[in-house]
Amino acid sequence: MRDDVKVVPYADMSPELRAMIAYEGNHALDTQCPYNDFARVQRETPVVRWEMGVGFFTMADIVAAGNHPSLVSAEPNSGEAFGMGSAEPLIPLHIDGDLHRRYRKLIDPLLAPRKVAGLEEGFRQMTDEIIDGFIDRGRVEFFSEFADPLPARMFMQLFGAPAEDLAFFVERKDAILKAEGATMQEREVVGRAAGDGLRARLREIVAERRSGAADGSDLIAEFLTWEIDGDRLTDDDIVNIMHLFVIAGLDTVASTISCLIAWLAGHPEERHRVMADPALVAPMVEELMRLESPVPSSGVRWAIEDCEINGVPVNKGEMVYLCWGAGNVDPAVFTDPLTVDFHREANRHIAFAAGRHRCLGSHLARLELRCAIDQFHRRVADYEIAPGEEVQYKFEGVRHASHLPLVFTPR
Numbered sequence: 072m073r074d075d076v077k078v079v080p081y082a083d084m085s086p087e088l089r090a091m092i093a094y095e096g097n098h099a100l101d102t103q104c105p106y107n108d109f110a111r112v113q114r115e116t117p118v119v120r121w122e123m124g125v126g127f128f129t130m131a132d133i134v135a136a137g138n139h140p141s142l143v144s145a146e147p148n149s150g151e152a153f154g155m156g157s158a159e160p161l162i163p164l165h166i167d168g169d170l171h172r173r174y175r176k177l178i179d180p181l182l183a184p185r186k187v188a189g190l191e192e193g194f195r196q197m198t199d200e201i202i203d204g205f206i207d208r209g210r211v212e213f214f215s216e217f218a219d220p221l222p223a224r225m226f227m228q229l230f231g232a233p234a235e236d237l238a239f240f241v242e243r244k245d246a247i248l249k250a251e252g253a254t255m256q257e258r259e260v261v262g263r264a265a266g267d268g269l270r271a272r273l274r275e276i277v278a279e280r281r282s283g284a285a286d287g288s289d290l291i292a293e294f295l296t297w298e299i300d301g302d303r304l305t306d307d308d309i310v311n312i313m314h315l316f317v318i319a320g321l322d323t324v325a326s327t328i329s330c331l332i333a334w335l336a337g338h339p340e341e342r343h344r345v346m347a348d349p350a351l352v353a354p355m356v357e358e359l360m361r362l363e364s365p366v367p368s369s370g371v372r373w374a375i376e377d378c379e380i381n382g383v384p385v386n387k388g389e390m391v392y393l394c395w396g397a398g399n400v401d402p403a404v405f406t407d408p409l410t411v412d413f414h415r416e417a418n419r420h421i422a423f424a425a426g427r428h429r430c431l432g433s434h435l436a437r438l439e440l441r442c443a444i445d446q447f448h449r450r451v452a453d454y455e456i457a458p459g460e461e462v463q464y465k466f467e468g469v470r471h472a473s474h475l476p477l478v479f480t481p482r
């Protein structure tokens with residue numbers, strides 16, 4: 072056993088660690104700087120062993136675990152997935168091995184850099200339309216009026232889902248991701264009930280598209296043509312892909328935009344530098360994603376056999392928790408990890424995860440983040456948090472600035 076593995080029973084964990092490792096709804100990470108907590112947990116307990124399994128908090132261990140073939144992302148006995156409003160494994164997140172590789176080969180090209188680059192102009196236009204809705208007011212509730220609706224609109228278009236379903240999709244993904252309950256099991260029951268409604272509507276959309284009711288230059292049209300081992304995907308397969316995209320694509324970008332703008336709003340010197348030099352937007356997005364890590368961890372992994380992760384034994388059937396947010400403040404990888412530096416030479420952060428299930432929407436997400444922030448900066452002369460107000464953060468698996476009242480001077 073490595074000497075940095077600490078055994079910490081769940082009852083003895085700090086509220087912050089319980090919020091990380093079990094998504095306990097205790098609000099301990101509803102803070103402006105959760106990275107301080109990630110750094111502290113990493114220092115004190117780089118590897119945690121608790122009743123359910125093992126949690127990893129350093130970059131080297133997280134990357135090794137993310138790539139390890141003995142760790143899978145659906146519970147191996149039942150084949151069930153958790154936390155996303157579906158007992159059925161979502162594709163490709165909850166499948167592993169060769170089938171996962173084949174799905175990634177089909178899905179990755181749809182969101183490859185060259186493909187998403189073609190979306191930039193339309194996305195900037197969409198961003199402007201949303202800004203038009205509040206620009207004359209000189210004030211905006213940034214999360215609900217800008218960050219949340221923007222990626223959702225983009226997504227509906229890309230997906231080829233009827234625009235009138237937008238509000239329903241947003242409401243369902245919130246009900247799934249923010250399901251309330253005292254225990255993980257209770258939250259799972261509530262989340263799955265919300266997921267049932269989403270899946271029923273997705274099934275209808277697939278049926279409408281199969282009957283040729285709409286044209287086909289979007290993601291759903293692609294899914295309908297795909298084959299695995301010579302067989303077309305079934306409606307269930309397609310629903311399992313679409314369900315994952317709704318959860319993975321809507322909330323993450325919205326939350327990240329809000330965290331980044333909240334940080335800039337609170338740091339006038341850096342904000343003015345970025346506003347004066349648009350070339351800084353891309354490195355700023357990377358650096359703040361590293362520090363803020365709006366998706367600080369994701370679905371757990373399970374060991375399908377006894378194995379070792381960098382010398383740490385993991386037993387068959389145990390859970391493995393990976394904390395991307397802690398990896399992103401690992402001093403072994405990043406100099407002064409808690410300091411923001413837009414000019415970091417190699418910023419190999421893992422805000423989009425590490426290993427086999429690394430985010431396949433990262434190119435689209437980056438495009439949306441850069442364009443949304445750049446477009447906002449083009450339309451306002453300056454902005455700040457409304458006087459007398461405070462930003463409120465919420466951590467519900469994904470972290471966002473839920474209350475972000477900004478005042479600004481329109482250009």
Ligand code: HEM
Pocket residue numbers: 162163164165175315316319320321323324327365366368369370371395422423424427428429430431432433435436
């Ligand atoms: C800033 C925005 C985003 C962040 C921070 C983010 C983060 C992540 C993370 C941490 C994972 C790993 C999940 C795990 O291992 O359990 C992941 C996977 C995934 N993401 Fe993203 N994501 C973002 C945007 C998107 C978008 C826009 C899409 C789709 C349009 C997307 C689609 C996916 C999919 C399909 C997977 C599963 C990949 C696999 O299992 O092989 N993501 N993302």
